[in-house]
Amino acid sequence: MSATHRPWRSVLYIPGSKERALEKARGLDVDAIIFDLEDAVAPGEKANARETLAAALRVGGYGSRAQLVRVNGMDTPWGGEDLETVMDAGPQAILLPKVGAATDVASIAARLDAHPGCAETRIWAMMETTRGVFNAAEIAQAPRMGGFVIGTNDLAAELGCETGGDRMPLMMALQTCLAAARMGGIPCVDGVFNAFKDEDGLRAECEQGRALGMDGKTLIHPAQVAICNEVFSPSQAQVDTAKRQIEAFEAAEAQGQGVAVLDGKIVENLHVATARKVLARAGGAS
């Protein structure tokens, strides 16, 4: 399934060091998993996490959930070894932290090009630095680029802004990254909601992310999954309309028409593209 035609509603971080969580994720109703070697893993656990994660990836069992591995930055003592270990597993995607420019991505893409097991591996970018925000458009079009994950914690820390409430201080960064992702034709997944026991707060932030146009949200705890899937899933009425729009357009096309009419409204190519995205968002992992 291509990145643009699959759901990205719920994207769960799992610390690479936690065997129990790695096991539990095989049964969770999430669209994607971020296996984390970066911030969820303490410095003293980095080497152990790398091996624990490599073993879990070899065993597999994550079904149709998309799988991203977040490595440590290449400017840290761990990034290089993370990348070597992860490349040997032939991952679907590598998530780079604190991407500041397209060249950060291009240098990793060149290393993937040289690795025989990584022909299909995509690179995702954590958008969580002010430099990254201002270079978002070029990053979205970097080689092998698969999508953006917003890092609201790092962004807020660098900006020195407050994160609670309506996230107004982050809005320029969120919308800039989202617009760049749309220009590059890649998914954009919102940042985490830290207070994982606050269901109302999570729901409100999911709704805000959906209203902004985010494809989904990153999560830190299994208890956040159901609310996130619910908010980012289209309603049954939206799914039905999307299916009918596609059918109507295909029927019109078969008769040599470029435009269909459904319920008194025109259906053109762009509506069909939106309808297909609605159906993609309605999908789930298994």
Ligand SMILES: CC(C)(COP(=O)(O)OP(=O)(O)OC[C@H]1O[C@@H](n2cnc3c(N)ncnc32)[C@H](O)[C@@H]1OP(=O)(O)O)[C@@H](O)C(=O)NCCC(=O)NCCSC(=O)C[C@H](O)C(=O)O
């Ligand atoms: C937040 C946690 C530390 C809480 O852990 P814990 O107290 O162990 O939670 P529970 O006892 O409630 O766990 C219940 C069961 O769920 C499993 N579990 C917990 N978390 C996960 C998970 N993320 N994935 C899969 N399974 C999980 C436990 O193993 C329990 O299972 P069972 O034994 O069957 O009952 C913890 O949730 C956690 O570590 N979360 C991940 C934190 C993380 O990944 N942080 C880094 C990513 S966020 C980030 O970096 C943001 C970004 O970069 C930015 O800048 O914004």
Ligand SMILES: [Mg+2]
């Ligand atoms: Mg971060």
